[in-house]
Amino acid sequence: MSPRGRRPAGEDARAQIVEAARTELAAKGYDGTSLRGVARAAGVDPALVHHYFAGKTALFAAAMEVPFDPRQVIDGVLEAPVDRLGESLVRAFLGVWDTPEGRVRIAALLRSAATHPDAMTLLEQFLVREIFGRVAGRAGPRGLERRAGLVATQMIGLGFARYVAELPGVADAEAEELVAAVAPVIQRYLDLPGS
Structure with a gap:
């Protein structure tokens, strides 16, 4: 019994x-x-x-076997001045993703999300609210959901291109090259006027 x-x-x-x-x-x-x-x-x-x-x-x-504590990473990102949040975000995520364990975990997570609608919904809810929503919120409250969604598209796309599709020029680029290329786009999304 x-x-x-x-x-x-x-x-x-x-x-x-x-x-x-x-x-x-x-x-x-x-x-x-x-x-x-x-x-x-x-x-x-x-x-x-x-x-x-x-x-x-x-x-x-x-539960998702993410190899880092997302809250700690984002807390570090949010310490940057508002006009450097894009750079801080890209550098922080590449710092985590580019580790051997990080590469395996992020590739598995993105592959799962790409092939299972429920996994994509779960990842989307988490990323928009807890990760990119917090960063966009630091840049200001207006248009938060749209700005967070745009940042998510860029970062998820970068992760997919670098770790899943392994696109030449992205997969083999140095992290700082990607920071220089992607951070201004992220910053532009963060700086969009609210609606």
Whole structure:
């Protein structure tokens, strides 16, 4: 007979939470998933989810096996002056993606999103709200969704071209060459007047 009630914390608790998060994210998307719902699905106390993960962003990163904490990366990006956010963003992401583990993870994530509509929706919700939405918000509140979406198209396109399609001239370019080429475009999107 199995014990009743919530599972206690232990070695398996974190793994159970991550697995429950994957299930919840697949079923409800990023916007529809809550930490409380993940705790319920994992059969653990919500405080245990908070013990292991600093919030929904960190839990998403663990569930999707993203090789970095997105919130920490974006916090670093947001320290740049507003007129240098594009440069800060491109440099930060290439710094993470260009590691051996980063290349494998970002390629897998982008391939999955390209071939599975649910994965694309999940990635889109996460990127627009938690990553590019925060950067666009730092540049100003007006037209936030449009600016965040445009930044996402550029960064996802860069990731796909460099790590999945491995396009010549992009895949073999030095990171600083790409920063110089792409950052002004990102900055222009961030600087668009609001609607």
